[in-house]
Amino acid sequence: MKMNPWTLSVLLLLAGPLGADPDWHVEYPDSFCVVEGSTATIPCSFTHPKVHKETGAVVDRVERVVWCPKHQICQGPTPNVYDSSNVRADSRFLYLGDLVRNCTLKIIKTVKRDAATYRFRFETNGGGYTGQKGVRVNVTVVKNVRLTVSSTDGEDLKVRSSVTDHVLKEGGQVTLTCTSACSFHQLDVHWYRNGHTLSETGPALHLSCLTNDDAGNYTCSLDSSGQKTTSAPWSLVVLEDEGRNKCGSDWRVTVPVVSVLLAVFLFLLAGLVFAKRRRAQKKPSEVIQKQEVDCKQEAVGASEEVSYSTIHFKRNSSRSAPGPEHEIVYSEVVR
Known part of the structure; x- marks a missing residue:
């Protein structure tokens, strides 16, 4: 059976490098759900061999990475949401990966038209490869319960609690979870108390060592502005317990x-x-001063010293008057 050359080239591109070497690989989840207006992250990783088995070429660097929707080849001029060689890529799609192994993609402020199957392609100095499986991103519209308060059972976004009672005593703890009909995998969740933004983010909010300051209405949102996709409030009442050691007051x-x-x-x-x-x-200055005083005292003592020698008189045994023969010897007086 003859095969059209163009069809053969397409099949080779879909399979990756010649021989379908398993060392050429892209790994991402099959699919996941994104809530419209939220920010989601598509985890992704890729690998390639050090040497191309078919050509023997050394593969030592990645020269280009591309993310494209709704296309199985993702090559050349194919429409894409991110291309490392194109600085004019869509600003809502942020590449968090690198040119080594990580190919994670972040979608900011998702909209309905972002729903598609996304594929990643990397091109090296020894060949290129496209992860044909792709990852299916589903975008779900979550109603804003601030505008539809009457719908309490069917709302898509709500706060669930680890306890059944809304009234807790001081020193207690509770975990609030933001849930939706859509999976919260890799989604940015923001929390509010009485309409004020909390520093904590993520699907779960853990409150411990409760005090009166923790009481209020808690809501979660998939938008940092809190104006859309916001849950119904969950009320927390904190009662004072005088007989209990309040861990919050101790610290x-x-x-x-x-x-x-x-x-x-x-x-x-x-x-x-x-x-x-x-x-x-x-201490050193005192030693120096003492040495100077000792030196001065030694100098004064030396100047006052006087040495005297003994004077000897040599006389004749006779008592005659002194004459030339009588000798008088004087020694030098040394001062």
């Missing part, structure tokens, strides 16, 4: 006390170090 008291003690310790330590330095600087 509020302990932290200031520890801070004061630490400050006093650092102050005393600084004073001790300063005193030692002053003593170390003072």
Whole structure:
């Protein structure tokens, strides 16, 4: 059976490099759901051999990576959402990967038309490969329950609690989960209390050591502005429990006390170090002064010393008057 050359080339491109080498591979999930207006991440990884089995060419670098929707080859001028060689790629599709192994793609502010099967292709100095399987992204529209409060049982986005009662005592804990008919895999979830944004993000919100400050209406949203795809409120009431050790109040008291003690310790330590330095600087100067005084005293003592020698008189045994023969010997007086 003869095969059209164009058809053969297409099949080869679909299979990857010649010989369908399993070392050429792209891995991503089969499909997952994205809520319209949210930000989702498509996890992806790829591998290639060091040497092309068919051509023997050394494969040591990736030169181009491409993400394209609704196309099985994803090659050449095929419409794409990201192309490393094209700086004018769609700004809503952010490539989080690299040119080594990671090919993760982030979709920002998804819209209905983003629903498609996405494929990743990488091209090296020794060949190119497209992950034919692709990943199917489904976009689900979630109604804003702020505008449809009457629908409480059929809403797509809601807050579920780890406890059945909305009333908890101080020191207790609860975990709130934002759920939807769509999977929350790799989705950005934002939390609010009484309409104010919380720093915590993610599908689950864990509240521990509850105090009166934690009481209020909690909502979750798949949009950072909180204006769309927002859940119905979940109310939390916190009761004061005088007979229970409130873990939240303990650390509020302990932290200031520890801070004061630490400050006093650092102050005393600084004073001790300063005193030692002053003593170390003072000691050499005292030694020098003492040496100078000793030197001066030695100089004064030396100047006041006088040495006298003995005077000897040599006389004749006779008592005659002194004459030339009588000798008088004087020694030198040394001062």
